[in-house]
Amino acid sequence: MTALLPGTAATWSGVARRIAQAEWIKLRTLRSTAAILSFACVLTAGFAALIANGNTSRTGTQFDPVNMCMSGLIFGQYLFAAFGALVMTSEYGSGTIRATLAATPRRAAMLIGKAIALAAAAAMSAVLTVAGSVALCELFFFHHAPRAALTSGPAVRALVSAVAILVIAALTGLALGAIFRSTAGALIGLAVLFFLALPLVTQLPTGTVRAWSEWLLPWISTAWAVRTVPMTSYAVAHNAPGPVTGLLAFGAEAFVLLAVSAVLLIRRDA
Amino acid sequence: MIELIDATKRFGGKTAVDKVSFALPPGRVTALIGPNGAGKTTTLRLILGLDKPSGGRVLVDGRPYYRLRTPLTAVGALLDGSAAHPGRRACDHLRWLAAGNGIPARRVDEVLEITGLSAVARERVRGFSLGMKQRLGIAAALLGDPPALLLDEPLNGLDPAGIRWARTLIRDRAAGGGTVLVSSHLMTEMSQIAEHGLVIARGRILADAPLAELQSGHASLEDAFFGLTEGHAEFQAGR
Numbered sequence: 231m232t233a234l235l236p237g238t239a240a241t242w243s244g245v246a247r248r249i250a251q252a253e254w255i256k257l258r259t260l261r262s263t264a265a266i267l268s269f270a271c272v273l274t275a276g277f278a279a280l281i282a283n284g285n286t287s288r289t290g291t292q293f294d295p296v297n298m299c300m301s302g303l304i305f306g307q308y309l310f311a312a313f314g315a316l317v318m319t320s321e322y323g324s325g326t327i328r329a330t331l332a333a334t335p336r337r338a339a340m341l342i343g344k345a346i347a348l349a350a351a352a353a354m355s356a357v358l359t360v361a362g363s364v365a366l367c368e369l370f371f372f373h374h375a376p377r378a379a380l381t382s383g384p385a386v387r388a389l390v391s392a393v394a395i396l397v398i399a400a401l402t403g404l405a406l407g408a409i410f411r412s413t414a415g416a417l418i419g420l421a422v423l424f425f426l427a428l429p430l431v432t433q434l435p436t437g438t439v440r441a442w443s444e445w446l447l448p449w450i451s452t453a454w455a456v457r458t459v460p461m462t463s464y465a466v467a468h469n470a471p472g473p474v475t476g477l478l479a480f481g482a483e484a485f486v487l488l489a490v491s492a493v494l495l496i497r498r499d500a
Numbered sequence: 501m502i503e504l505i506d507a508t509k510r511f512g513g514k515t516a517v518d519k520v521s522f523a524l525p526p527g528r529v530t531a532l533i534g535p536n537g538a539g540k541t542t543t544l545r546l547i548l549g550l551d552k553p554s555g556g557r558v559l560v561d562g563r564p565y566y567r568l569r570t571p572l573t574a575v576g577a578l579l580d581g582s583a584a585h586p587g588r589r590a591c592d593h594l595r596w597l598a599a600g601n602g603i604p605a606r607r608v609d610e611v612l613e614i615t616g617l618s619a620v621a622r623e624r625v626r627g628f629s630l631g632m633k634q635r636l637g638i639a640a641a642l643l644g645d646p647p648a649l650l651l652d653e654p655l656n657g658l659d660p661a662g663i664r665w666a667r668t669l670i671r672d673r674a675a676g677g678g679t680v681l682v683s684s685h686l687m688t689e690m691s692q693i694a695e696h697g698l699v700i701a702r703g704r705i706l707a708d709a710p711l712a713e714l715q716s717g718h719a720s721l722e723d724a725f726f727g728l729t730e731g732h733a734e735f736q737a738g739r
Contacts, residue, residue: 234570234602244602245569252600259592260585320585328550329583329593329640332575333600335549335566500550 249334249343257317257351266313267355274306275362282367296385299367300392306359307399308424310352314403315416317348322411327500337495341408345488348404349397356396360389391477398477398484405487408495423450450483501525502547502575502648502679506556509542509703516542518703519556524681526647529674531694531711532683533725539703540683541580544650548577560648572601576641577650582633583640586626590617590636593625594643603644611639616665630657638666648679655689667693687722691715701729 257263281301321327334340403420410416431447434440502524509517517539524530532540545551546558549565560568560575568574584593594608612618615635625633634657641649651670655663670693674680684690690697690711697714699707706728707714711721718724 233604234573235604248600248602252596255592255596255599256588259589259596260587262587324585325581325583326585327583328548328579329597331550332548332577332579333572333597335568335571499545499552 245336246339246343249339250346252333253344253347254350257347260320262316262320263313263351266309266316267351270306270309270313271355271359271362273309274302274359275366277302277305278363279366279370283370295367296364296388299364300360300388302363303392303395306396308420310356310396311399311403311406311420311424312417313352314348314400314405315407315410315420316403316413317344318404318407319411319413319416323413331500338492341404341488341492341495345401345404348400352397352400353393356393359396360392364389387473391473394477395480398480402480402484402487405484405491408491409487450479501559501561502650502681503559503562504543504546504556505559507543507546507553507558508555509539509546509551510554516703517546517553520700520703520705521556522698522705522708524648524679526679527674527677528696529670529680529682529694530696530698531690532681532698532700533685533687533690534683534700535685535729538700540700541652542703543700544577544579544652544681544683547650548575548579550579570601570603570644572597572603572644572646574644574646575648575650576644576646577652578634578637578641578654579650579652581630581656582625582628582637584625584633584636587624589622589624590628590639591621593636594639597640597643601644607643607645611642614642614669615639631659631662634658635662638669647677649673649681651680651682653684654682655684655686663689687720687725691721697721699725699728 278299278301282295282298321330330340331337334343402423403416406416406419406423407413410419427450428447431440431443434443504520504522506519506521507517508515508519520539520543532543534540542551546553547560547565549558558564560571565571565575582593584590591608591612594611595605597603598605598608609618609621612621615638617632617635617639620628620632625636628636634654638651638654641651649670654666654670658666667689670680670682674695682690682693694711697707697709697711698705699714714728715721715724718727
């Protein structure tokens, strides 16, 4: 009999740590992890740079450099979410989910371990993505324009929120991946949630359904969360939640979706 | 000890496993034999908790599989190939499995050695042949050096040398006091590997007896099998 590493079976917290470790190894040992996260980073920073470059009115009270540096976030959040979804759906696609659940039959614990490892990976690349966006905008496009006062309270808050949003987006993706169990389903679900729900609602005829949807959507649609991040001097759009409230709503939404996915994971056969 | 007590699994209106009861004692190779669609794989999935029973109980060492804290050290399973992600290196697939169950990393090298995969350990599973994937699946099953092995069609894709190796491995595990359940539809092969037979068709256990007893009065295990499963096969050739 092989002697197990110390502490393995002693406590559930020991078990939880090992599950997160296993999931971390899984993330590190697939090339697609680095590929999709680098792609997200480059596209997000690149888009911000293009926006900043194209902006001619670099003065005035409406000009908000931090906001501009974060304009790539609309793509970034979707790509981070896609990454989260793929972490789950690739296991269903390849049959690895059977090995995963045979090794970790406590399914909620497995999902929590996955979420921890995913959040860690997403946080690292989110910091790089946000830092890269700011650096690119500042270095190349604001050399003759007002630089963003990066140490001001609102600016710091905006950049920290941007990192948080990317991590929450990844966790939202993980939840949708576990709910749909197919890459196509999860990516469509994320696209509806992130981009399509809002414009579709405005097409609805005026009435109760539309009124309810218009009240609800800013809270669940992540496009709003992104818009509420920078918000240094950015005009508050209609009934959008404030920056902190928006972020909390986004986080709560991810939490609820993860809870739903945990229940489905436990109830369904693998 | 693995034990099923009236285990039943229904998918929608279809009953895949119907009040199946059996116990697997240690020190014996048991063959789970049945035609395609008989419920062999579902039975194994029930033991591993991948499918939840619609009725009855499925116990590993007296408790449901999900109550095991380091399940890989209790039951090693090979289900339908290696279940390894094609983009991952073979050694990394075993590394995450080991980490999650507190199995020391050196055991990864040991099972790679046992299964003859040491030379390709750092290659990605995408490039593996069916036989190599099968060996990797067996390596994963042996990782926790578990007292029980559940092997679903373990000989699939193995070459003659591989089949011989797997046969010896399976018999050695049982000889060393292990519990081994091997599912297959390869009768001849089963009569060389197993001592005991569980014949399953349409989700029901038709026989639970030593292979010698099942075979008596028939020319071969194959004949005995067809005698037992007459009219039970789910997918019979046109007649």
